[in-house]
Amino acid sequence: xxxxxxxxxxxxxxxxxxxxxxxxxxxxxxxxxxxxxxxxxxxxxxxxxxxxxxxxxxxxxxxxxxxxxxxxxxxxxxxxxxxxxxxxxxxxxxxxxxxxxxxxxxxxxxxxxxxxxxxxxxxxxxxxxxxxxxxxxxxxxxxxxxxxxxxxxxx
Numbered sequence: 001x002x003x004x005x006x007x008x009x010x011x012x013x014x015x016x017x018x019x020x021x022x023x024x025x026x027x028x029x030x031x032x033x034x035x036x037x038x039x040x041x042x043x044x045x046x047x048x049x050x051x052x053x054x055x056x057x058x059x060x061x062x063x064x065x066x067x068x069x070x071x072x073x074x075x076x077x078x079x080x081x082x083x084x085x086x087x088x089x090x091x092x093x094x095x096x097x098x099x100x101x102x103x104x105x106x107x108x109x110x111x112x113x114x115x116x117x118x119x120x121x122x123x124x125x126x127x128x129x130x131x132x133x134x135x136x137x138x139x140x141x142x143x144x145x146x147x148x149x150x151x152x153x154x155x
Contacts, residue, residue: 001149003142011118011125013138016110017145021152023101023109027084030099033061041143042136049073055089057081094120095128111148113141 001017008014019026029035033051049062055078062075079096080088088098095117102110115137117125128134 001146003145006112006114008114008116009118011120012114012116013134013141014112014114015138015141015145016112017149018104019109019111019145019148019152020107020154021109022107023103024084026109026111026148027087027099027101030087030101031055033063036063039144039148040140041145041147042140044140046071050075055081055087061089088116094124111145113144115141 003015003017006014006016029039031054033055034048037045037047039045044065044067046064046066049064051061051063052059055061057078057080059078059081060075061078062073064071064073066072074092076089076091076097078087079090080086080098084101086098086100088096090096095115098112098114098116100112100114102112104110115134117128117134120128
């Protein structure tokens, strides 16, 4: 299962992988915040608290999480939504998580996940680096994409 580093520019950690499933099917998992724990390769997403049935532009959703042994809850807001193709949300601290789905065929999709901290400013970005969040997020994204590939093994 191959996961590749994608260059999305400075302040962005981006990985891509080909998944043997239609883009629409994958998007339905990503667009349902109740299913985010299924996708999460980092092990930080525990469960949803308050969510719409399906995400859309400007939707807000709350998730219980645990990182470094500390449980917490966040509410994120969808900042970009193109049905079946792009879903991005902003974390309360200002960084963004982005999913892009590019159909390669009827049964194959290039899935790209990006952690975007490019607009945080130098102090917050330094804090992420100091706490190991950048390395942790890169590893979590790769694990998430590998889990998604394993869910849809090659036909």
